[in-house]
Amino acid sequence: MSASHLQVTVGPFVFEARFELEKAPETCRVFQTFLPFRNQTIHSRWSGEAVWVPLGDFQFGAGFENHTCHPSRGDILLYPGGYSETELLFAYGSSHFASKMGALAGNHFLTLTKGQEQLEAMGKMVLWQGAQPIAFELV
Template sequence: MTHIKMKSGDFTFTARLDEEGTPETSKWFLKQLPFKISVIQAAWSGPAFFTDLNWIGFDVPFEKATSYPLPGQVIMYPGDERGNSGEIYIPYGGNCFACPRGQLAGNPFLIITEGVEQLEVFGRKVRWEGAQEIAFEKVE
């Protein structure tokens, strides 16, 4: 079982990689490590923060895709031919994953197992203070 540490300032989260349920997304993600992203507040879906992937995951297939991720699930949206370039998306409240063009679905490839109770506090920080960097690294 692979664990990932997610760190942003004073916030640290530990997540379990769902290699069985999302094998292709997990392989893609492990190739990105160490991985740093800047997240911003989501505008269409509910309490969440996200980053644009700029097409780097476009070849990842949909696996166990959901439009209703739960707080503590980190999802990867590979992108589509309509111009959506893909996202890493992290909800901290009730959600229906969407964009201006309509409902989306993403692969829930990470499950936060430690620190999930701090997601809402971190989400409020993103909402009120702006973009925040998150670093992802494999826990050895």
């Protein structure tokens, strides 16, 4: 399966994102094998304006590539585990990826291409209303 775009839905908010195929080819390839991917997202505890999907000991099977501690607004990272639990981080504003262990670097493998104007409202909804369903689906 090879696709360059997917739809990301958080509660009532719908976004479109592109895979960072050149910068994070292994992460993109592995994540595509799990599509459609559905879970719950909660507001980040240490990473600033971001929501995250905690995945515990789940192993995606990808190592580190194109990793950063400083995602831009609309970037989605996969932290493959190690110092902290496996997780997805979706930055909606100013963010510095971290955990109780300190700074983390996650693989930047998705970048929003549509819906950026909804990011602040999405983040505030997750912050004030709690966990929301999140879905990643091919378009």
